[in-house]
Structures are given as C-alpha cells and as structure tokens.
Amino acid sequence: MTAPVDFWFSIGSPYTFLAVMRLPEVAERxxxxxxxxxxxxxxxxxxANDGPFADKPLKAAYMWRDIERRAAKFGLPVRLxxxxxxxxxxxxxxxxxxxxxxxxxxxxxxxTYRRWFVDxxxxxxxxxxxxxxxxxGQDPVRVLKQASTGAVAEALNxxxxxxxxxDIFGSPSFVADGELFWGHDRLEDAIEWQHNLDQxxxx
Amino acid sequence: MTAPVDFWFSIGSPYTFLAVMRLPEVAERxxxxxxxxxxxxxxxxxxANDGPFADKPLKAAYMWRDIERRAAKFGLPVRLxxxxxxxxxxxxxxxxxxxxxxxxxxxxxxxTYRRWFVDxxxxxxxxxxxxxxxxxGQDPVRVLKQASTGAVAEALNxxxxxxxxxDIFGSPSFVADGELFWGHDRLEDAIEWQHNLDQxxxx
Numbered sequence: 001m002t003a004p005v006d007f008w009f010s011i012g013s014p015y016t017f018l019a020v021m022r023l024p025e026v027a028e029r030x031x032x033x034x035x036x037x038x039x040x041x042x043x044x045x046x047x048a049n050d051g052p053f054a055d056k057p058l059k060a061a062y063m064w065r066d067i068e069r070r071a072a073k074f075g076l077p078v079r080l081x082x083x084x085x086x087x088x089x090x091x092x093x094x095x096x097x098x099x100x101x102x103x104x105x106x107x108x109x110x111x112t113y114r115r116w117f118v119d120x121x122x123x124x125x126x127x128x129x130x131x132x133x134x135x136x137g138q139d140p141v142r143v144l145k146q147a148s149t150g151a152v153a154e155a156l157n158x159x160x161x162x163x164x165x166x167d168i169f170g171s172p173s174f175v176a177d178g179e180l181f182w183g184h185d186r187l188e189d190a191i192e193w194q195h196n197l198d199q200x201x202x203x
Numbered sequence: 204m205t206a207p208v209d210f211w212f213s214i215g216s217p218y219t220f221l222a223v224m225r226l227p228e229v230a231e232r233x234x235x236x237x238x239x240x241x242x243x244x245x246x247x248x249x250x251a252n253d254g255p256f257a258d259k260p261l262k263a264a265y266m267w268r269d270i271e272r273r274a275a276k277f278g279l280p281v282r283l284x285x286x287x288x289x290x291x292x293x294x295x296x297x298x299x300x301x302x303x304x305x306x307x308x309x310x311x312x313x314x315t316y317r318r319w320f321v322d323x324x325x326x327x328x329x330x331x332x333x334x335x336x337x338x339x340g341q342d343p344v345r346v347l348k349q350a351s352t353g354a355v356a357e358a359l360n361x362x363x364x365x366x367x368x369x370d371i372f373g374s375p376s377f378v379a380d381g382e383l384f385w386g387h388d389r390l391e392d393a394i395e396w397q398h399n400l401d402q403x404x405x406x
Contacts, residue, residue, distance in 0.1 A: 048259070048261070050259065055252070056253065056372070058251070058370050058372045059372055059373075062370070062372070062383060062385055065383070066384075066385070066389075069392070070392075073392070167261050167264070169259070169262055170262075179268075179272075180265060180268070181269075182265055182269070185388050186269075189272070189273075189276070
C-alpha cells in the first residue's frame with residue numbers, strides 16, 4: 001500500500017492548467033496515486049490579502065508568456081489570450097468537490113481547463129461547466145442541482161479550511177507525506193518525493 | 204558567433220543562490236555563453252511596491268523549505284537557517300558590477316553566496332564581501348575603494364534602469380534573444396531557448 005499525493009487546486013488559477021493536464025501521466029509513470037482536492041483559493045487569498053498578481057502588471061504579463069512557452073514545451077495546445085479575469089468560480093469548484101466525492105474529478109477538471117484554454121469558454125461560467133460535466137460522463141441537470149445544495153457548499157468550505165490548516169497559499173499545490181510543494185513546476189518533485197518514499201518502504 | 208544569455212541577478216535574493224551555483228555548469232554543457240548582469244532588485248521592488256514575501260509569512264516559510272529541498276536535489280550544500288533578512292546590499296552589488304566589468308563576477312558571486320548559505324556570513328556585510336573578493340583573486344582594498352566611487356554607483360543604477368526597461372521584476376531572471384525567464388527554475392528553459400536558436404542558426 002502506498003499513500004497518495006494530494007493535489008490541491010482551484011479552478012480559475014491559470015498556472016494550474018499546466019498541472020491539471022500533465023499530472024495524470026506523470027503520476028502514472030511513477031506508479032503514484034493522486035487524490036484530487038479542490039479548494040477555494042479566492043477565500044484563502046482574500047484572507048491573506050494576496051491575489052493573482054492583481055496589482056502586478058509585469059508579473060501578470062510574464063505569467064501568460066511563461067504559460068504559453070511551457071505549454072509548447074509540454075506539447076499542450078493553448079489559444080492565448082483566453083478570457084481573464086474570471087467571474088464567480090464557486091459553482092465550478094463545488095462541482096469539482098462533488099466530482100471528487102463521486103470519482104470523476106480529474107475528467108471534469110481536465111475538460112473545464114481545456115475548454116477555457118483551447119475553446120476560450122470562461123471557466124466557472126456556462127456553457128463551460130455543463131459541457132465539462134457531460135464530458136466527464138455525467139448529467140449536468142443532476143450535478144448542478146446537487147452542487148447547489150448546502151451540503152456541497154459546506155464540503156468546499158471544509159476542504160478550504162483543511163488546505164488553510166496545512167499552510168496552503170496557492171494553486172496548484174501538492175502534498176506528499178506532509179511535504180508541501182507549490183507550483184506546476186514542482187509537479188515532478190512532489191511525485192518523485194512520494195515515489196522515493198514508496199521505494200524505500202515497499203508495502 | 205552565438206549571442207549570450209543575460210543573467211540578471213541581485214545579491215541578497217535567496218532563490219538566486221540556486222541559479223548562481225548551477226548556471227556555469229548548465230550553460231557550459233549547452234555551449235551557451237552567459238553575461239552576468241548585476242542590478243539593484245530592491246530599487247525595482249520599492250518602485251513596484253513589491254517585496255520578498257515581506258508580508259507573506261506562509262510563502263516565506265515555504266521558500267526556505269523549497270530551497271532546502273532543491274539544494275539537496277541538486278547536490279548543493281546549505282546550512283539553513285542562514286542570516287535573513289539582510290542589511291544594506293548596495294556595496295555587494297556595486298562590487299558585482301565592477302567585477303562584471305573586469306571579468307571576475309561569477310567567481311565573486313558564487314563565493315559570496317557560498318559564504319552566505321554555507322558559512323552563514325551575511326551577504327552584503329563584512330567579512331563576506333572582502334573574503335569573496337579575495338576568493339575571486341582580487342585585492343579587497345583596491346576593489347572596495349573603487350566600488351565606492353560615484354562611477355560604479357552610477358553603473359549599478361544604469362544596469363537597474365536597463366533591467367526595468369526590459370520589464371525585469373525579480374531575481375534571478377534570464378534573457379535569451381529578448382525572451383524573459385524568471386526564477387531559478389527557468390534556468391534550463393532559458394539556456395535551452397538560446398541553445399535551440401544557436402542550433403537553428405549555426406555560425
């Protein structure tokens with residue numbers, strides 16, 4: 001038995017795209033399991049008085065160019081510029097929490113990011129949400145109804161509290177055996193960390 | 204003839220350690236030349252109302268753990284915690300500007316970072332500065348006298364203005380054929396960018 005790596009993410013974070021698209025393959029190659037853990041980054045940022053380079057135009061401009069170059073490096077299609085900033089992301093992340101509970105979170109999250117980065121459908125809005133749910137093999141009517149319940153809203157809040165408790169401050173983040181890794185460019189480090197543990201302590 | 208990659212850095216930036224220590228080897232392996240370009244990051248940050256995670260304790264704590272892990276990954280000795288934050292860094296960076304003009308900037312910068320990260324001598328203060336100058340084969344008396352002239356202070360200001368003009372906002376940064384790469388974790392990307400250009404345009 002090996003422990004999974006927790007993949008903490010918020011739909012709406014641009015750099016998270018590069019992790020979402022590459023994580024399944026990198027983890028599978030290393031034989032490492034991943035738990036997809038959606039949380040509400042905006043709630044944490046608001047509390048920390050932080051934000052997505054909001055008042056840092058140079059960093060924001062750099063980010064898009066960096067994402068473009070790295071996507072090319074990894075062979076990921078993108079069609080920049082894409083819609084940004086985004087409106088309310090709560091529903092998209094509530095759907096992700098429900099999807100994680102039901103076992104179709106990776107398919108849904110990959111779909112919503114591809115629609116945002118390739119089809120230029122804003123994440124967090126329709127038609128992106130419903131189409132991504134469908135791509136994951138689910139019924140949008142059922143899912144959207146359930147994602148609007150207080151129970152799912154509470155589940156997202158609980159996940160966010162848990163993220164905060166373990167000092168997560170950005171998306172994407174990875175936690176392997178209590179070690180926190182931040183940023184899509186630490187994906188390999190996190191998976192390798194767990195892989196090395198697994199090698200040293202075979203079940 | 205191939206163009207060099209410009210390596211823009213400020214002594215005092217913690218993450219810059221990981222670039223300073225690895226750059227010579229990575230660049231040499233790729234057959235890429237590097238120009239060491241010291242600048243005054245604090246001047247740029249002050250103007251942009253930015254800073255080294257000053258009011259972001261979670262990010263700061265994460266940074267040190269991340270540096271520790273990455274140093275281990277790269278086989279670089281470090282003895283954390285090291286002195287931080289640092290006092291005035293202007294003289295250390297003026298010496299770097301003078302060293303760049305005279306051709307011993309990499310030796311001096313590597314020495315000052317090793318003394319800070321391994322010997323725990325604060326960068327920017329004595330004895331770190333004089334010993335690092337000596338390690339680079341220079342006479343501290345001569346260098347410190349010259350680094351205190353207005354001409355060298357102006358050279359650092361001019362380099363900082365040039366950095367600002369090309370939208371540099373952090374250290375370390377790399378510029379390859381006009382492409383800006385930010386962060387020690389983009390070192391390979393920057394060198395590869397120039398290397399690929401060189402391959403496509405030999406001689």
